[in-house]
Amino acid sequence: DVKVTQSSRYLVKRTGEKVFLECVQDMDHENMFWYRQDPGLGLRLIYFSYDVKMKEKGDIPEGYSVSREKKERFSLILESASTNQTSMYLCASSNPRGTGETQYFGPGTRLLVL
Amino acid sequence: GNSVTQMEGPVTLSEEAFLTINCTYTATGYPSLFWYVQYPGEGLQLLLKATKADDKGSNKGFEATYRKETTSFHLEKGSVQVSDSAVYFCALSAGANSKLTFGKGITLSVRP
Numbered sequence: 001d002v003k004v005t006q007s008s009r010y011l012v013k014r015t016g017e018k019v020f021l022e023c024v025q026d027m028d029h030e031n032m033f034w035y036r037q038d039p040g041l042g043l044r045l046i047y048f049s050y051d052v053k054m055k056e057k058g059d060i061p062e063g064y065s066v067s068r069e070k071k072e073r074f075s076l077i078l079e080s081a082s083t084n085q086t087s088m089y090l091c092a093s094s095n096p097r098g099t100g101e102t103q104y105f106g107p108g109t110r111l112l113v114l
Numbered sequence: 115g116n117s118v119t120q121m122e123g124p125v126t127l128s129e130e131a132f133l134t135i136n137c138t139y140t141a142t143g144y145p146s147l148f149w150y151v152q153y154p155g156e157g158l159q160l161l162l163k164a165t166k167a168d169d170k171g172s173n174k175g176f177e178a179t180y181r182k183e184t185t186s187f188h189l190e191k192g193s194v195q196v197s198d199s200a201v202y203f204c205a206l207s208a209g210a211n212s213k214l215t216f217g218k219g220i221t222l223s224v225r226p
Contacts, residue, residue: 004157031212042203042218043158058213090157094212100146100165101212105157 003027004106006091011111019078021109023091030096032074033103034058034066037088049074050096081113116141116215118204123220127194135189135220137178137204145208147171147180147187152201152219161189161202194224 007022025032031050035043035058045058047066055066063085067075074093078085088110092103121136139145146165150158162171167182176191187204204217 033213040218043214043216045213048213092158096212100163100207102148102160102163103158103212103214105150105159107155107157 004091004093004104006089006106006109008109009107011109013078013081013111013113015082015113017078017081017113019081019111019113021076021078021089021091021111023074023076023093023106024072025074025091025093025104026072027093027104028071029093029104030071031094031101031103032068033092033094034064034074034076035090035092036060037090037108043090046076081111083113085111086113087111116145116206116208118206118215118217120202120204120217120220124223125220126223126225128225129196130193131224133189133191133194133198133222135202135204135222137187137189137217139185139187139204139206141185141206141208141215143208145206147178148205148207148214149176149178149187149189150203150205150216152203154200158203194222196224196226198222199224 033048034046049068065077091106094101094103148163149161151161162173164171164180170179203219205214
């Protein structure tokens with residue numbers, strides 16, 4: 001069974017802290033994605049990676065960075081957390097074979113920044 | 115750019131009622147279309163998809179048909195169950211690397 005895991009289900013951080021969210025997939029997928037989910041806004045793409053050490057900005061990259069040192073792991077970094085980054089963060093992975101590929105999602109990390 | 119528009123929610127239905135959730139899209143090229151579902155406390159999972167015009171995706175009693183002429187991909191189910199209560203997202207993929215563009219999602223609640 002395919003699996004995408006995220007390091008924490010719930011996280012509470014203080015404004016200004018550096019925050020790391022980790023995502024691991026066991027499907028040997030080349031593509032990995034980070035989204036944030038907010039009520040009334042749906043899912044918005046923060047960053048994605050189509051290969052190790054490769055990354056591209058999504059629709060809302062400001063305030064975030066990413067790291068992909070190994071194929072199975074994709075990290076989202078909040079350099080200096082702010083209250084407007086309180087959200088649900090979802091990681092996903094897929095094969096790059098074309099537009100019809102399914103993305104597989106992790107369970108999400110609910111982040112609260114105080 | 116690409117966009118997905120879903121009908122406004124939330125939607126509340128009684129068990130065994132008929133469900134329709136509207137979804138329309140704007141995209142360049144020939145997108146693939148998806149419905150994802152998010153059950154309470156979980157991540158998203160694929161419900162069904164269609165990769166070309168007139169294709170019908172189906173799963174768990176849900177269906178959606180890719181209508182190029184009306185740029186729509188409406189989700190239907192003939193008889194909903196309490197266990198169908200979830201958030202439903204319509205999405206499209208129209209570029210390289212299987213990037214998805216999502217609609218805002220709609221919450222469905224089914225009463226016993």
